[in-house]
Amino acid sequence: MNKLQHKWALVTGASRGVGLRVAKALAQEGCQLIVHSRKLDNTREVVAKLSDMGTKVYPVAAELESTGELENLIQQVRDISGNHLDILFNNAAIMTPWRELFEPTIEDYARSYLVNSIIPAKLCDAFLPAMLERDWGRIVNVTSGIADQPNLMAYSCSKAALDRYVRDMLPTLAGTNVLMNLLDPGWLRTDLGGPEADNHPDSVIPGALVPILCDKNEGSGHLYQAQDYAENEPFARG
């Protein structure tokens, strides 16, 4: 039987880009899916497609720039999964505007820290305890390989804060079968990555599933690079 058969998975930002590809791939692995976006309308297509494949799939909506919507999101996920979330794919994020050197604003930092680090951290906090109790869980926090781009400093610092959350949770996870890792999807031609990016968003599969399919002995705290597992033809997919 498939390793992930009937596992409950939440994919945030599942309406497009990386999250859409991951939701489809997890459905093919036999997962039961909770797909998140800002509006139910935005996941309507993926819900229809996955339902047609015979997958149990439930849409949830939450604007993650609003802390008020977080508790409701967590409660919905608990209700849908019977408080049994197995896989958390923390993917939704925002890019900050390109700014002149030294000009990123406080608002850029505040918005990106909220959506890209604080909300993902609080989703981990919400679902880790039950995963630890059952001694099974897989959390993938989507980070970024962005480097040396001070014009996007607020975005890159928000990802660094998420990386640090993973690192400092390692002692808590040690010896358990609850694995929390980081994924860098590579530079992709999505709405966030822009049209100039090197890679087609489809190239994120199969790499994005590696930290979910891995065994207990592979442990937590690793940075997986999705492009290490992709075909080496960046523009071949159109």
Ligand SMILES: NC(=O)c1ccc[n+]([C@@H]2O[C@H](COP(=O)([O-])OP(=O)(O)OC[C@H]3O[C@@H](n4cnc5c(N)ncnc54)[C@H](OP(=O)(O)O)[C@@H]3O)[C@@H](O)[C@H]2O)c1
């Ligand atoms: N693309 C790249 O080159 C690249 C490189 C490195 C890392 N990453 C990381 O990969 C992840 C996915 O990026 P992507 O390129 O797939 O992005 P994308 O195509 O722009 O998709 C973003 C997803 O996040 C959701 N989202 C955006 N803002 C939100 C908000 N305020 N509240 C709730 N949901 C929100 C969107 O939902 P709606 O459809 O409802 O708006 C959408 O599903 C992100 O963590 C990003 O930082 C991307």
